[in-house]
Amino acid sequence: MKRLLTLLFSVAAIILFAQPNPQSRKVTEKFFPDFDIYMPTPAFSAVNRQNDFRAFTDHEAMMEYITRKHAEHPEFLSYTYIGESQKGKSVPMLTLTNKAVRSDKIRVWMQGGLHGDEPASTECLLYLIHMLLETDSLRPLLDHVELRMVPMANVDGCDRLHRHAANGLDLNRDQTKLDAPESVFLKWAFTEFNAEVALDFHEFRSYRRHFAKLSDWGVTTKYDVMFLYSGNLNVDAGLRQLTKSHFVEPAKSALDTYELRHSDYFTSREVHGEIQFNRGATNPRSSATSYALTNCVSSLIEVRGVALGRTSYKRRVFTGYAIAMSYLRSAVENVDAVRAAIVEADQNTAPPVVKATRTLVGEEVPFIDLARNEYVSLPSVVRDAWLSKPLLVRDEPEAYLILPGHDKAVANLRVLGLEVEVLAAEAEVSVESYKVTRYRRSPFKYEGVHLQTVETDTEEMLRRFPPGTSRVRVNQKYGNMLAELLEPEAGSSFVFFEVIKTRLGAELPVFREVKSKNP
């Protein structure tokens, strides 16, 4: 009997997990009814196999749409190609603005499709293009905004509805090591644009392995969308606050008017058998923090959608669109406040935080209980990135020096927008060196590399540097990023990602140039 039950269970599990869409009709009908609105974007047009589960916009359909919109509105829409995907497809970047109005417009960056299995992230931007160009009441926004848009950042992934780039890398874990060609040309384009506001659209998975353990039949996320905005302490505090008060909060109010449910971003993890939640983010390997460290208003938008096929698809696309539109309005309305905050952030010389820790908060986290098809609140531990506290702080150096022979590290710095000078002659410099006192190299590869976790002791010394040594000043536009890239203990640093290899007891090829102590 017991064996029969096990067998039945296994068969049930196979049927359950083999289904392409994990969401039952009753959850959809009660909590996520689709929107009945006109959307003339490729995924909803008749030629694109409407209502086919797999019918999402591919590169070809997107290009047809973009070239048509450009032909109809050349004075508002132009596009160029920023690079080629690994499979040789050209990646378009669009500019939407009223070219007849020559003023200092606020620069807003939007991207979608960085993960190829999150189709609403591309479609919401294509819908935004349609609305901005075809709606008389919205088009005047383009008098005040220069909107730069990469709707399909990971073309190869999007074409086969696959999260990763063609070489298997996750492009939203690759923003400091820059191992995928797509990461490099996307960063170049972003750096060159010098965005004041940046949005990266994604979709999240609403049925997670951990969620099956919460309540009898498990739970699913109740939110249509979650906001991820950086809690990284090297991002200027004023800019972090402005992002929340002037962009996230108004966007949440806009969602309320459509009865779309929202939250700050959280994800689950298991700690000694207990399910806990991580809220927010601090890590510059991902876009929200990577962009925020360039001193701009940055948010990553996660719409509920991964693995849901075409379920509630217009609702998902509209959710992304509504947020994009709200951020555009906020950018225009708050242009002076945004620029003042950026100037302040550029001048900020707070000492770099090398390591930080999240604050643990006890909280009721709401879900949809699948057995009862009702909301349920679960008492939980939330590790909140927004409430991060510094663990390891070092004095701000004048500059970092990198010995010759570390070309990839120097190339990455340049792609990330940092000015690097190269010593033409030998120089004697007062520096702090790093000696590796603890070292662990992960036996397994993560995103193509063996992670190196280190601790170091610093030692002050006068040292001779050969010609060819790279020197990167801290006091420059993207200088905030340096602590995250070059301090070896930082969680996305070049040492962590093996861009710079080391071992126990070694002196690192990176040095901190000591600030001259003027009386």
Ligand SMILES: [Zn+2]
């Ligand atoms: Zn994603």
